[in-house]
Amino acid sequence: MRQADGEVILLWTLPVVSLIWLSAFLLFPGFVRPMSPTMSAEEVAAFYRDPANLPRIRYSMIVFNWFAVGFVPILALIVLQIRRMAHRTPIFSYAILACAAGGPTIFLMANLFWLLAAFRPMRDPQQTQMFNDLAWVTFSSQVGFLIAQSVILALAIYLDRQKRPVFRPWVAHFNLVVAVLLVPAAFVGLAMDGPFAWDGLLSFWLRNVTIGLWIVVMGVVLGRVILQQRAEDEAAAA
Amino acid sequence: METVPPVPSGSRLRKIAWHWRYDEKRELWIGWWTLVVFYNLYGLLFFVIARTQPPPEPSLPPSEIAQWFADHHYGLLYGYALVFIVGGATAIMNATLAYTMRRMSVSRAFAYSYLLIYALATLPGMLIMGVVCTVGAMRPDRDPELLSWLYDFAFLSFEGTMGVFLIGSLVWMLAVLLDENRVFPKWFGYLNLCNALTEVVVAPAWIFKRGVFAWDGEIAWWINMAVFVTYTAVFLTLIRNLILREDFGTGPLPDLESDRAIDAITLGTAR
Numbered sequence: 001m002r003q004a005d006g007e008v009i010l011l012w013t014l015p016v017v018s019l020i021w022l023s024a025f026l027l028f029p030g031f032v033r034p035m036s037p038t039m040s041a042e043e044v045a046a047f048y049r050d051p052a053n054l055p056r057i058r059y060s061m062i063v064f065n066w067f068a069v070g071f072v073p074i075l076a077l078i079v080l081q082i083r084r085m086a087h088r089t090p091i092f093s094y095a096i097l098a099c100a101a102g103g104p105t106i107f108l109m110a111n112l113f114w115l116l117a118a119f120r121p122m123r124d125p126q127q128t129q130m131f132n133d134l135a136w137v138t139f140s141s142q143v144g145f146l147i148a149q150s151v152i153l154a155l156a157i158y159l160d161r162q163k164r165p166v167f168r169p170w171v172a173h174f175n176l177v178v179a180v181l182l183v184p185a186a187f188v189g190l191a192m193d194g195p196f197a198w199d200g201l202l203s204f205w206l207r208n209v210t211i212g213l214w215i216v217v218m219g220v221v222l223g224r225v226i227l228q229q230r231a232e233d234e235a236a237a238a
Numbered sequence: 239m240e241t242v243p244p245v246p247s248g249s250r251l252r253k254i255a256w257h258w259r260y261d262e263k264r265e266l267w268i269g270w271w272t273l274v275v276f277y278n279l280y281g282l283l284f285f286v287i288a289r290t291q292p293p294p295e296p297s298l299p300p301s302e303i304a305q306w307f308a309d310h311h312y313g314l315l316y317g318y319a320l321v322f323i324v325g326g327a328t329a330i331m332n333a334t335l336a337y338t339m340r341r342m343s344v345s346r347a348f349a350y351s352y353l354l355i356y357a358l359a360t361l362p363g364m365l366i367m368g369v370v371c372t373v374g375a376m377r378p379d380r381d382p383e384l385l386s387w388l389y390d391f392a393f394l395s396f397e398g399t400m401g402v403f404l405i406g407s408l409v410w411m412l413a414v415l416l417d418e419n420r421v422f423p424k425w426f427g428y429l430n431l432c433n434a435l436t437e438v439v440v441a442p443a444w445i446f447k448r449g450v451f452a453w454d455g456e457i458a459w460w461i462n463m464a465v466f467v468t469y470t471a472v473f474l475t476l477i478r479n480l481i482l483r484e485d486f487g488t489g490p491l492p493d494l495e496s497d498r499a500i501d502a503i504t505l506g507t508a509r
Contacts, residue, residue, distance in 0.1 A: 037376070087265055088262060088263070088265055088266075088486055089265045089266060089337055089340075090333075090337070090340065091265050091266070091268075091269050091330065091333045091334060091337050092265065092330075092333070094332075094333035094336050094337070094349075094353055095329040095330040095332075095333035096329070097333075097353065097357070098328070098329035098330075098332050098333060098353060098356070098357035099326060099329045099357075101354065101357040101358065102326070102329065102357055102360055102361065105358075105361055106361065106365065109361075109366075126380065126381045126384060127384065129380075130373070130380070130384050130388070133373045133376065133377070134369065134370070134373050137369050137372050137373050137376070138369050141318075141319070141322045141368075141369065141372065142322060142365065142369070143322060143323070144321075144322050144323060144324065144325030144326035144327075144365070145325070145326040145329065146326070147323060147326050148325075148326025148327055148328075148329050148330065149326065149329075151326075152329065152330055155268065159264065159265065183323055186319045186320070186322035186323045187315075187316075187319045188319075188372075189314075189315045189318070189319060189372035189373075189375065189376050190315045190316070190319065192376075
């Protein structure tokens, strides 16, 4: 088994994990029609107490808990590609490793708050609402590591000055656009309704569609580079 | 090999463009400028916009805590929104600090440990406070008892997250003291020890609600902040020197030209 084969196996976990994430996303009743921050404490408590919702909340969040770190191997593959770039220092690969540790941990925290709210739905509605707020604010506002990841990746690509750069320049441009599109979600605390609210066009739909798009585009780009490398290694070995 | 034109004189923009294009040390300078800009920015956001530093009293009753959230409403919401956008910059900052250990003669285990510990530290040490303050500020009409819990959560996660900075500073200290590549002067190793000790004296903030050891106290906050600011200013200067001296080799770093000149004058010899 060559090293590249292991990387290809890791690469194929991407569509599998994506599919699991998408299923969990659709299973959680709070995402399909995102919960509004304007819901009163009683309405939030009723959402968690509803026998039609409660199992779906728990099961979807358990699945998210299992697979929240599911994309870390993909980020590790990106780190390996950055190490092939024509840089003088390992600063960019170190920085992506730091982002890879931070991002999923934040998502896990949001996940814990949702699971806590669902654990004792008969709690005082004010408390359930607080856990629900903590979950939604953590989930929506924490775009910092994703932004940093895209900006650092873009910088690394721009500074990869060799005849055949690892990624083409458009991948860097794409990552910068992604970073910009994620910015509005950070302001989620400021609005109870409208595009900036956590169920709004910018903070929910734009942000999550952008993250999904990043996963698909980077998966394809990364896959092509890894497969091409493997073919070259095989040709060199033959 | 392409020929490198001289650094252009004139506008700063053209100089930056030159460095981006030709400077061999651009990755290190990107790291260093990120450190300088973001330490200042975090200072501005925490002290001036969110106004959560210097911290308010831990001993406030719930009704006054509710009032504190009401008074700081927009500062908290805008301040932390900006922190959330730029918070990820810590990744490249910590990568730059880890690089200083990578350049030393010590094992890579030092750079890796430091990077891991500080990557972890961003969350309890900074972002949790932002999330919790945002949640507190979002609904000013929340039950004051719950606001009081959020208040404790915010300030104790920020100040009471000790071990990551304690062990991180000790890792850096050990690396500096063991290093034979002369990356940093040995006294900086001991300054790391001072920073590590601030994380020891902050521990009583988990116990006391009033006095010098409380989270707003003279020892737990003011002395620690003074040490931290000094420590940061020192390592920013030392890292700048490191970059100026960097030769991308694996052996001892050369002296700065200016240091050699000073040695020549003070010792009366040219090395």
